[in-house]
Amino acid sequence: MSTTNFKPTLGLVDATMIVAGSMIGSGIFIVSADITRNVGSAGWLIAVWLITGFMTLIAALSYGELSAMFPKAGGQYVYLKEAYNPLVGFLYGWSFFSVIQTGTIAAVGVAFSKFLAYLIPELGNNYFLFHFGNFQISSGQLVAIFIIILLTYINSRGVKEGKFIQTLFTSAKLLALLGLIVFGFILVKHSYWTENWHTGFVSTKATAANAAETLSIANVSWMGISGSALLGAIAASMVGSIFSSDAWNNVTFIAGEMKNPQRNIGLSLFLGTLIVTTIYISVNLMYLNVLPLNEIAFAKDDRVAVTAANAIFPSFGTTLIALLIMVSTFGCNNGLILAGARVYYTMANDGLFFKRASTLNKNAVPEWALWAQCVVASILCLSGKYGDLLDMISFVVVLFYILTILGIFILRKKLPNAERPYKAFGYPILPALYMLMGAAFCTLLIIYKPQYTWPGLIIVLIGIPLYYIAVANKKQAA
Template identity: 35%
Template sequence: MNAMEQSGLKRKLGLFDAVMVISGDMIGVGIFVTTGFIAATVPSPGGVLLIWLLGGLLALAGALSCAELSASLPLAGGDYIYIREAYGKLMGFLSGWSSFLVTFSGSIAAIAVGFSSFMSYFFPILGSDNVFFSAAIIGHSIKVSIGTVFSIVTVLILSGIHYAGVRQGVLLQNILTTLKIGSLLGIILLGVLVGKGSTEHFVPFFDLSKVTDLSVFGAAFIPVIFAYAGWNAVIYLAGEVKQPERNLPRALVRANLLVILLYLAINVVYIYGVPVTEMKGALRVSEVATTALLGYQTSAWITAIITVSIFGALNVVIMLGPRIYYAMAQDGVFFRGLARVHPTFGTPSNAIVLQALWSCILVLTGTFDALFTYVSVIISLFSALTVGSVIVLRFKRPDLKRPYKLWGYPFVPLFFVLVSLWIAWGSLVSKPWESFGGVIIVGLGIPAYFFWQKRGLKG
């Protein structure tokens, strides 16, 4: 079945749900740890805020582009659907292939391990040092700790919740995202109302004399881009959003604007609490700033906020990925059973199970870090292809109904595409062999595609 004729998934999610999904995916650990790195490379208040603003504008450019795409093609699967329609089935498959092997499953593994690591602050037994089993398999050392088991159990529990219904998973996400936003607002309000900061920290606002090489802006920009990751989260659930032509564009724009404003405001509070020169290289700048503002050690509650943020991001990623594999299976280019929608729960149940199993294997073997290193270039390229689909489909499918037309076309998508290609080029130059490994991983999808397509034709 062509995914243009999807059936089975029900539209149960409203505008508020969609906004919470995007915001919850975007607000992760990045906002709490990235500013110290930026301050080390762009050491002025204006420079730090400018980098955060530019990162937000890039995310917004992607969101605006996906607003047109998702309103025109309101189907489960997100970028797999857009790339397939713009560049053909093979390119769409390779996008979904890399999503399953690395992008989503690897993200789940990495976030789950990170969640366990932060939980070990409160429960030291979850620390990675508590190894109870180790072995070498095909030359790869595997170490299993109590934290490893906790990470796997967390993935399985959240996968079980999403297996049991999209409403249950989204309800949990609404609660977690509300806690995230509330925590950021709490830091902002406490910092402004009772914080012992100083406006002198903003003078001079820009100090370009400390920037000797424009390349430092690029070095500072990349981690901010990752802090805004998740700006398109709801497109994967497009087949389950009510009134998608109306709600998807609104959710994408509103969620991104909300997060941009929160990120800028929280960074203003950071600088109000600590001069930029003193936050250089601070890994947990949020803790440094709030401790200075409030006059007491804040490590416990900052760690708690970060832990909730990580848990919320994990919940979202587990929810989204299976919709890609479901759409691929409906197209006949992935395991047929993944197209199954549970008769009672109305979820892509088999796809959820497969993703959970593969993610747990990645947690157990610890191979997700290496996989991400290999495919960082590929991820940037597929992001460029996704947003570039807006331009391609304007020519290829002029007849396509477009309930929402992208504002700023073609400059908005071109801005995103060019920056994504620049990031990909930077990764390629700095890590050529790892990038070649990523090409091999994605290239293995070519014979896999023809294998599944042949099986689909026979079926």
């Protein structure tokens, strides 16, 4: 038995929890190490997070107009299709299915298992179970797949079940992060705040003192950078901060299940991104209070939060952060899994995805699309390449954000009389500013980190022949 329509059961609080919960995964606990190695000062560490937060807020406020115009399942895929043409929408949907959403689900799942290994080492990524030549399977990868399957099953039971998990786990991690921030300022025995802020905005980059050696805290040499080298370092740093701040747009994919979507999606985008941006900057300020800059840059395995927690709570810091990240990644993956399947459902209804993905089960959720997403994410877990793919796709993610926001300008000309219950805040200045900042980020990556750009573009371009195959199949079926 199946149903033909989504049930509008999600309110403003539910939507805000999906925005915040999908954004906060494992990145905030890790990527500040790489940012610090790239820019080498307290001022620039915070500046990178501020720039990313500012861009995210502008984009969220801009998406509010599109979500109010097209309050239906599919979100960004629908906006691109309506502003440009079905091919552009499909290229986003294909990239989303092949790596953007599924790769993020895999990465967050493996992050869960990495921190579970602090409590149960046999369930970690260093505990290998099978070897087939160069192909290895660790127990951590199997744990990640189990979590993805479990959450897919829960979400196949209905949106209320997914909503409950999301609200519970997002509330828990927001409160835990808030507590960590507060305790980082009131309990730590030695504050490095003044020492770290002496570095101000004097940008430096970590290099090995001996070129033959691997970069480490024991042999690091800080080299002053400016001009184009600084711009390249900021762009490289923002790959991590943008990944940590991504997935805020997931709430747009579930518009068909929202109460009063014209109002609540735009408002939840603003509230969710504002909460997370404030938390992220506060966490980094806490790092600067608790740890010297060198220890932020060279925390073991980049796990800055673990190092900071051990300074605040010497006897149980590692266990505390391991539990917090497990809660964080579990809730994050629930939001990603819940929202992602709605894109494939809408594509299938347009005849551009597997036909079975266009049906809803008796619980009014796209069960087949959920399990298809689960299979691809699980394969990426086993491949071990999800991290590389996500580095490569950051460029493409921002490129699609730019195209979507440009779509606001196009639709104002294309559909001048369309109903717009909400209009993009600061239009045209703020949306244009986002496009300029996003274009600068993409250009700097092309120049200074080309390995982060061309593989992602290849993945997108593979979608062109797939689109024409899908269109041909659709015509034959008709």
